[in-house]
Amino acid sequence: MPSSTSNPPAPARRARATGRVTLAEVAQAAGVSPITVSRALRGERAVAPELCERVHAAATALGYVPDPAARALASSRSSHVAVLIPKLSNTLFVELLDAVQTSLVPAGYQTLIGVTHYDAGEEEAVLRSFLAHRPAGLIVTGRDRSPAAAALIEGSGVPCVHVMEVGAEPGGHSVGFSQRDAGRAITRHLLDGDRRHVVYVAAQLDPRTLERGEGYADAMVAAGLQDRVHKLLSPEPSSMALGGALLERVLSEVPDTDAIFFCNDDLAQGALLAALRLGVAVPGRVAVAGFNDLPGSDQMVPALTTVATPRREIGEQAAQMLMKLMRGQPVEQPNLDLGFQVVRRASA
Amino acid sequence: MPSSTSNPPAPARRARATGRVTLAEVAQAAGVSPITVSRALRGERAVAPELCERVHAAATALGYVPDPAARALASSRSSHVAVLIPKLSNTLFVELLDAVQTSLVPAGYQTLIGVTHYDAGEEEAVLRSFLAHRPAGLIVTGRDRSPAAAALIEGSGVPCVHVMEVGAEPGGHSVGFSQRDAGRAITRHLLDGDRRHVVYVAAQLDPRTLERGEGYADAMVAAGLQDRVHKLLSPEPSSMALGGALLERVLSEVPDTDAIFFCNDDLAQGALLAALRLGVAVPGRVAVAGFNDLPGSDQMVPALTTVATPRREIGEQAAQMLMKLMRGQPVEQPNLDLGFQVVRRASA
């Protein structure tokens, strides 16, 4: 029974100590006040170098670890950064997440993952629950969301960076690349290879997929092929098996097709394997191009021509930008375009 | 200068309100004390049905959302569950994570992801930082870790479930399957197909990979082929490209090889594609088997024979078990073996 004063028969106090070393103990050991410890450890405001040293020494000696919950409660801001992605089954988003995490964790932030399943309602629910945790920052996929979700973000006042697309939304922050330009570029590559009957095949019709389709149409029109614009859009989730099925469908429904631009590499990989099974020569009979340059695309037979997208760099840069926002530092380039790269391999 | 008594001309109070609806406001609205609200909302201890209803009505009307930070501070237990996995680049772990998350989020828990990169030091560091967040629970991959890491878990008193392997460690909790039995089963399948020169090829030599190798050796010995036990172990990270390279190496170094058991489907998929490029007939010249049944294995040419592992069920069951532990409920089966399935396809 610890006593708060030094009177001998101290009354029994309600003990609720958690056993962890507290700021107060560090302060006592260093011979300063708790606030000074708080400031010295956070490196905030000027603290006399000498005191600063003493505090750090005491903290290290005692093995002090700040309590995130206490911090969050007192400052009304946690060390969490919530990251919203559509799906964990798409390698693209996992790599993005990995990059964000790798950048944020060493800086003392914890990543909270929210999976929205491409669903506006789920996104709202996830956002609502995350916002209750008073995150220090937010990273969300894309610019397109329900008004309610947008209002939640806006109203929370939590710094937010949008990833995967670029767009100069006033006051907004984003890191990505132009999906439309990328769709145009890979289509142009197919046209440059003297293909004329190019079909765009897409699944999981999110806004980015549709933008790539716009780019495809741009390129077709620019080549005078406006009459040949042909999009096969499937709302199903993307998969290799679906890619194979869609290849078959295109070849039977539009037999004169001589090139296909798949909106994602998993579809394209599936198409390549189906072509192998069916004896369809690629690129002889039909050229195939994908998007994203996912793992395995370089191993396909033939190797898949695709667009390499910088999701790791996007994750890193978004994390850097967000850290500046969270610290109240200025961001010189609020809409960062990281570009893309057409990767010419054997399939197209 | 705030007054602690009720003297009329109240001095301006230091405002630090965060704008959120608090428990106290709900209590006032419902005409009960804050503790009653707390109890009614958590469903803990008996609260008169009538009061309970009034509280819920008031909470809903005001749009009350409990503050996780305040909760964590007061109860010294957060709503976080930390999940430690080796790598995000392995689909296996992402699916595990997805399943855990899907089970835990609806119950009000937040998942914190820790990536250890198969490194004991990183695991310790991640554990240390997570434990500071006072997680309600822990899910870790495998049973094998540094004594320091094990001590951190043990000493924290945080409920912990080990996944992917099974083993009756006294007092421990686990959900998984026998990696060794699975390795034995797929090898036996190859032997049943009249293969005799079966080689085990592995990369990213974690404990589970090595156990599969033990199972392989078991089966070889049981078939009287102890002289033919041949393992090619590469410490490199697993990838499709590596699988192709290892296939070439095996065929040139051990030309009489008639079957290969790859420790993971990504290696096996890469090997299958390399075989296609090299003109090596599968299964004619060499049979190929993988492990895990990852996405795409069923699409390969030929389709990959492999072992389907129940990582989603493992994730779900681990989450269920952990929730029981976190609530102090009894767990009837502390070491859950979910088994595996040999999937016979065309490659072996």
Place this chain on the structure above:
DNA sequence: CTGAAAGCGCTTACAG
């Protein structure tokens, strides 16, 4: 079954 008091471990807002 209900509540008044204290406290979790920090930081904010003032003051000097």
Place this chain on the structure above:
DNA sequence: CTGAAAGCGCTTACAG
């Protein structure tokens, strides 16, 4: 540059 006081929003531990 440093600190005493108050408070963030909950829950624990007692008491009735």
